[in-house]
Amino acid sequence: MPTLRALECLVAVLDAGSITEAAAALHMSQPALSHQLAALEREIGAPVLERLPRGVRATVVGRAVAADARAALAAAQRVVSTGRATARGAGGHVRLACAESMTAGLLAPVLRTWLRRNPAVGLSLTETTSADELARLIDAGETDVAIGPRPTRFTGAVELIGVEEIVAVLPPGHPLAERKLITFEQLRDEPLVHYHPDNGLAAWLDAEAARHQVTLTAAVRTRQAGTAARLAAAGLGVALVPTTALGGGAVPPIRRLRPGVTRDLVCLTATPADVLVRRFIAEVVRRGVPVPAAVATALE
Template identity: 50%
Template structure:
């Protein structure tokens, strides 16, 4: 099979009209070019150039293969340009898998900045309600990084973005909106036991946050009286404000709306992390993670 170098020299000789001039432009020698071209002609089993007293001219075979030779040289140059641009973080693609409530507060600001700072980088975003589904997606190589509450098991790299507070959301006039019924906490705060005394808007079974909250209630020696369930923590907050029950959600689910928020005593929270595969990140994914770390975890409005 013809080498790329031989095709590059063949097109250079055609462009400059002689082996001598092509050698000067390419910082090589006419004999080195002649050797490469002879090997190429032997490979193709036909002469490509007429060697004239003054210069060269393409043969019929040379004219026939010229266009394909130029395309091969241009394609190789494009590979080099793109590869170097990706290595420098100036072009390419980064695939982000994100817990759905974390997209707006964490990922969206980075995406907005990257549109201006990295215009030739394409960011592909996949959202997940389930931590297990997200880690499986990342583990299968379908994403370059993940943004998620800290999972139970992950064999790759884990980078702490920050600690996100978990709060209760109640409708206007709800007893938990002021001092709690036991009087053991300060106004505007509540306990897990106090929340468990009221109807609760829960999350769908199997949701990682639902499992975590069930464990929190068990540690407090109680259970939540779930009267309605939803797949989305953001929807749970909306349902709570509408009077369907008390919702216990991370602040990222509030959408910037602090209405009806009651904090826990002692505080509840979870780590939010960026995950990378065990083999490490490519330059783009690594830079994206650094920008996420700089932004920190979602904060209470």
């Protein structure tokens, strides 16, 4: 396959009508330019230039390939221009994946700032309910940055955003609302708004409860943490909910667990050297893990 340098030499000679002038324009020696042209002719299997007493001109083959040679050089220049524009935030597309419980509370503020500062950069978002699914999307090359709890297994780059607390959301008037802290033992016989097995929170919370010799009882199951909080507020049972899934408005009675239950929130990527990926992750980490003011007040 001909090199871009060989095509550049051909176009320069055709434009100048002279090997000497083309070599000067490309800051090459005449032998080096002639070597590139000879390599191109060997690749094609026919001469592309006819040597004249004064200068050169294209052969029939040379005229036939000239337009494509110019197009290839223009395309190569667009590759450079697009790459440079993307690196400075003037183009490109970043594929994001996020744990659904964090989309509104953690990711949305980052997206608002990012889109205002980088309006030419496209974003796409995939939501999941499993940290291991986030890792799979990265490993499969289907997303550039994944935001969520730390997966059980991942070999790519991991950057810590912060630590998130799991709290108990109580139905209005629930007896446990009189307590400042709630233990797993006190949840032993409580009907819970629990999570569907597809949601990684289900197995993780069951394992946390088992560490305290408690088996959680599900009255109803949902795939989404935000829905669990709303069902608890509607009186269907106690829900154990990450703080990022709680809205910033009025919140139902919420209490901390004793001992506290927390989890790391991380950014995953397979391309940490990518300029746009690195900048996006830096913005997520800079903002950290938010706790809505109403939630913070309720937990005081």
